Amino acid sequence: MNETENNLNPAAILTIPALLTNSVKNYRDLPALAIYGEQSLTYGDLDKAVTSARKKLADLQVKKEESVAILGTNSPEWVISFLAITSMGAVAVPLLTDFSKEEIKNIIHHSGCRYIFVSQSLRSKIQDLDQMVILSLEELKSDEKDEEAARISHASPKDSHTVTEEPMAEISENDTVSIIYTSGTTGKSKGVVLSHRNVLWTAQKSALIQPIYPDDRFLSILPLSHTYENTIGMVLPLMFGASITYLGKTPSPSILLPALKEVKPTIMLTVPLLIEKIFKKQVRDRFRDHFLTRILYSILPVRLLLHRLAGRKLQATFGGQLRFFGIGGAKLDRTTEKFLREARFPYAIGYGLTETSPMLAGAAPFKTRLQASGPAMEGVSIRIENPDKHTGIGEVVVKGDNVMQGYFKEPELTRQVFTSDGWLRTGDLGCLDKKNYLHIRGRLKNIILGASGENIYPEDIESIINNIKYVLESLVIEQKGKLVALVHLNMEEMEEKINHLKSEAAQQINEKIDQLLEEIKIYVNERVHKSSRLQAVMLQTVPFERTPTLKIKRYLY
Numbered sequence: 001m002n003e004t005e006n007n008l009n010p011a012a013i014l015t016i017p018a019l020l021t022n023s024v025k026n027y028r029d030l031p032a033l034a035i036y037g038e039q040s041l042t043y044g045d046l047d048k049a050v051t052s053a054r055k056k057l058a059d060l061q062v063k064k065e066e067s068v069a070i071l072g073t074n075s076p077e078w079v080i081s082f083l084a085i086t087s088m089g090a091v092a093v094p095l096l097t098d099f100s101k102e103e104i105k106n107i108i109h110h111s112g113c114r115y116i117f118v119s120q121s122l123r124s125k126i127q128d129l130d131q132m133v134i135l136s137l138e139e140l141k142s143d144e145k146d147e148e149a150a151r152i153s154h155a156s157p158k159d160s161h162t163v164t165e166e167p168m169a170e171i172s173e174n175d176t177v178s179i180i181y182t183s184g185t186t187g188k189s190k191g192v193v194l195s196h197r198n199v200l201w202t203a204q205k206s207a208l209i210q211p212i213y214p215d216d217r218f219l220s221i222l223p224l225s226h227t228y229e230n231t232i233g234m235v236l237p238l239m240f241g242a243s244i245t246y247l248g249k250t251p252s253p254s255i256l257l258p259a260l261k262e263v264k265p266t267i268m269l270t271v272p273l274l275i276e277k278i279f280k281k282q283v284r285d286r287f288r289d290h291f292l293t294r295i296l297y298s299i300l301p302v303r304l305l306l307h308r309l310a311g312r313k314l315q316a317t318f319g320g321q322l323r324f325f326g327i328g329g330a331k332l333d334r335t336t337e338k339f340l341r342e343a344r345f346p347y348a349i350g351y352g353l354t355e356t357s358p359m360l361a362g363a364a365p366f367k368t369r370l371q372a373s374g375p376a377m378e379g380v381s382i383r384i385e386n387p388d389k390h391t392g393i394g395e396v397v398v399k400g401d402n403v404m405q406g407y408f409k410e411p412e413l414t415r416q417v418f419t420s421d422g423w424l425r426t427g428d429l430g431c432l433d434k435k436n437y438l439h440i441r442g443r444l445k446n447i448i449l450g451a452s453g454e455n456i457y458p459e460d461i462e463s464i465i466n467n468i469k470y471v472l473e474s475l476v477i478e479q480k481g482k483l484v485a486l487v488h489l490n491m492e493e494m495e496e497k498i499n500h501l502k503s504e505a506a507q508q509i510n511e512k513i514d515q516l517l518e519e520i521k522i523y524v525n526e527r528v529h530k531s532s533r534l535q536a537v538m539l540q541t542v543p544f545e546r547t548p549t550l551k552i553k554r555y556l557y
Contacts, residue, residue, distance in 0.1 A: 064089035094225035191408030311343025329549030
């Protein structure tokens with residue numbers, strides 16, 4: 001038996017109530033959930049709070065397979081509501097906090113939810129919803145009355161002091177645990193139907209990539225309503241007795257830095273944009289600012305030493321005990337990844353989709369390969385559909401127990417996303433190397449066809465642009481048959497530089513921008529195949545709109 005499977009027998013029933021029973025039995029007095037700066041709930045406290053919340057739902061006549069929405073910021077109460085809903089056989093419908101009122105209304109209608117748990121701060125988003133039973137997430141905080149109610153509801157007639165399990169609906173592994181509505185880069189939200197087995201199997205297999213122990217401390221900064229954080233950042237640690245701390249506020253530097261210092265997380269999950277920003281501002285730009293450091297930074301042995309020192313400082317910033325820094329949700333920039341490797345920072349790469357609960361492939365720290373997502377997770381099969389005979393690149397299709405049940409109320413859409421022999425189409429382009437590490441090249445829908453029929457991968461061009469000084473982000477698109485880059489610049493940094501050089505700075509900004517955009521075009525076109533050369537580089541004056549995992553919503557542009 002693998003060391004990570006000793007707490008939950010792989011043959012055990014893979015359902016949320018089975019997970020709760022196992023974890024409470026094994027870790028009752030260990031910390032489970034906390035808001036930064038507040039006292040933790042133990043697994044025993046969590047059990048009482050879930051029982052109390054489940055009783056409230058039962059009193060409201062919530063039935064098995066009935067959908068219950070959750071709209072809230074990350075908190076122990078969010079987790080309690082999810083566990084209460086799913087452990088009684090109802091279906092959780094997590095809503096992203098940045099969904100608009102109209103999107104929420106459409107999802108509530110489409111999913112058939114009559115009940116919703118909501119944070120006080122987000123109540124205004126559901127004020128137009130009629131005939132909804134509204135439950136406050138804040139009222140799920142465990143207090144003495146709740147604990148007493150839970151004790152009484154569990155009490156045996158023979159012994160009023162003995163806590164016993166209340167009868168619950170029979171739940172099978174194939175029952176639906178959640179319907180997660182995506183907010184992807186292609187527009188319309190789709191309801192992804194996941195079973196108890198989909199989610200718990202994925203969590204269990206993920207622990208084979210990175211073992212989880214009861215003394216592990218997770219610091220959560222991604223939305224729980226996204227399957228990445230839901231499965232890997234919530235279900236996985238609860239399965240193996242680890243603790244989770246939530247910030248309680250938006251993860252700005254002023255909130256995050258002191259939390260890192262106090263919590264000293266051993267495991268964190270994030271998206272590429274966060275670590276890319278840290279690298280650009282705290283490492284790359286500092287070494288490029290002065291002529292001498294720029295020369296030294298270009299010398300490989302010196303750069304390796306500087307990166308090693310920067311890595312130690314970065315590790316200290318994250319609390320000094322980090323052993324797993326998971327990056328997923330989008331492709332990590334090549335230059336940033338090279339820094340992480342040379343800095344010996346414990347980063348890990350994962351690849352997956354909401355439709356696969358989400359993990360498909362991944363590599364633990366120090367087992368990564370540059371720009372690769374890692375090998376397939378145990379039990380997952382990956383195939384490249386219609387590979388190019390020269391590059392080996394084709395659509396990534398997959399099979400495994402983590403693959404969704406389908407799209408809710410969308411049989412035709414579900415049919416289209418599967419191959420004739422039952423493999424899920426990911427919509428991603430990629431190839432497998434000799435060690436079976438998966439390399440993702442971009443989205444199938446994002447490919448631009450060149451004048452001579454060549455495939456142009458916009459993500460590759462964007463990766464070059466994004467490493468140019470003053471560039472914050474970019475998007476390569478086709479406009480009227482021309483390849484165009486939209487570039488969002490760091491205007492504050494540019495103005496600061498010009499102010500330093502010239503007294504008449506205000507008159508120089510537009511001139512400097514035009515010059516930089518032309519330099520970007522020349523720089524990129526010297527480094528790409530002739531079919532991928534840019535015809536124009538245009539200024540994007542405001543930040544691009546992004547999904548919850550911080551991918552640009554390409555369909556808007």
